[in-house]
Amino acid sequence: MTNRSRFLLLVLLVFCLNSVSCLESVEGFVGGIIILPCIYDQPLPAEVNAFWRDKNDLSVLDINKSSPDYNFQGETYRGRVSSFTDKYKNGNFSILMTNLQKDDTGRYECYVKTVSYRKIVDLTVSDKPAVTKTDRPSSGAAGLKELPLVVLSALCLLLC
Numbered sequence: 001m002t003n004r005s006r007f008l009l010l011v012l013l014v015f016c017l018n019s020v021s022c023l024e025s026v027e028g029f030v031g032g033i034i035i036l037p038c039i040y041d042q043p044l045p046a047e048v049n050a051f052w053r054d055k056n057d058l059s060v061l062d063i064n065k066s067s068p069d070y071n072f073q074g075e076t077y078r079g080r081v082s083s084f085t086d087k088y089k090n091g092n093f094s095i096l097m098t099n100l101q102k103d104d105t106g107r108y109e110c111y112v113k114t115v116s117y118r119k120i121v122d123l124t125v126s127d128k129p130a131v132t133k134t135d136r137p138s139s140g141a142a143g144l145k146e147l148p149l150v151v152l153s154a155l156c157l158l159l160c
């Protein structure tokens with residue numbers, strides 16, 4: 001094992017042990033949309049309560065008895081967050097956030113209370129990149145550069 005891979009493994013372990021479940025990072029652009037994933041892949045009861053919270057413990061979306069409940073939703077998320085009600089039964093509690101703002105950057109937690117499952121998602125919102133540059137190639141160099149990250153993510157999933 002090279003020093004580099006030993007180092008990567010250490011980073012990975014710290015990374016994994018640090019959070020209740022593995023972190024997932026997603027990236028969006030100002031004004032754009034993003035899906036924050038939250039998947040529970042085991043059987044679920046018919047009625048589920050789940051809560052999305054942001055870095056300030058503000059409600060992003062509550063799912064109350066398998067229906068979205070907007071009563072306690074933080075002001076900044078009004079009209080910008082939706083979920084996929086037909087997917088709840090498959091354990092898919094992902095949310096779609098629209099009109100992204102820089103302030104949306106931060107950690108989000110999906111807590112499926114019914115089964116005590118926690119999913120942490122780190123969102124980064126940055127300025128939309130200039131469109132003048134040539135589109136990145138769909139394969140080749142760009143793909144290779146992301147390989148370590150893919151391997152890391154896979155390891156992370158295995159460990160958790």
Ligand SMILES: *[C@@H]1O[C@H](CO)[C@@H](O)[C@H](O)[C@H]1NC(C)=O
Pocket residue numbers: 049062064065069
């Ligand atoms: C779920 O909805 C009911 C009825 O609207 C409400 O009384 C209750 O407080 C809600 N529970 C949670 C955990 O939000």
Ligand SMILES: *[C@@H]1O[C@H](CO)[C@@H](O)[C@H](O)[C@H]1NC(C)=O
Pocket residue numbers: 035039084087092094
């Ligand atoms: C969860 O649902 C969303 C919205 O339909 C979809 O984009 C996503 O791929 C689903 N995730 C899984 C793992 O099925």
